[in-house]
Amino acid sequence: MSVSSGRKRSGLIQSVACVAWLAAGTTTVLAQDAPPRSIAIELNGAEANDKACRLSFVVANGLEQSIDDMALELVLFDKDGRVDRFVVVRTAKVPAGKSRVRQFDIPETPCPSIARILVNDVKECVGSGLNPAACADSIKVATRSDIQFEN
Numbered sequence: 001m002s003v004s005s006g007r008k009r010s011g012l013i014q015s016v017a018c019v020a021w022l023a024a025g026t027t028t029v030l031a032q033d034a035p036p037r038s039i040a041i042e043l044n045g046a047e048a049n050d051k052a053c054r055l056s057f058v059v060a061n062g063l064e065q066s067i068d069d070m071a072l073e074l075v076l077f078d079k080d081g082r083v084d085r086f087v088v089v090r091t092a093k094v095p096a097g098k099s100r101v102r103q104f105d106i107p108e109t110p111c112p113s114i115a116r117i118l119v120n121d122v123k124e125c126v127g128s129g130l131n132p133a134a135c136a137d138s139i140k141v142a143t144r145s146d147i148q149f150e151n
Helices: 003-033 132-138
Strands: 039-049 052-061 069-077 083-090 099-106 116-126 139-143 148-150
Touching (some): 039 148, 116 139, 139 148
Antiparallel strands (some): 052 099, 069 083, 069 116
16 A cells, blocks of 8 residues: 555545534434424414404314324413403314414403403323323414414
């Protein structure tokens, strides 16, 4: 073996080692930058339905497991910031990586009287490895309505 072929082989080994090191570093960076998995709940709209206010929610399950059912305790506030009522709504099944639209009628309530909705608690969260506390920690909310929506 000549000196130059030894250098070529040594340089090739260093190049392969460098690429492997860079690839490992990139994988680590990607894993650290991956957004946490969440349950996104968007208040998509509020419309009158007879004497009720029909609230439409989009529930996007970004978790790795399906939600078989989730019961959310919502608090509705009036225009003066006072608690109007507590309601519990159920999402039913939302498969992992999927979205579902759910509608709930709030009886004897005109939509303009609701100023804000708070996700106060997760009463139930059923699915493989799920519990109410884990689901509550995963919830991210947004609104497309004039009604404020928060958790």
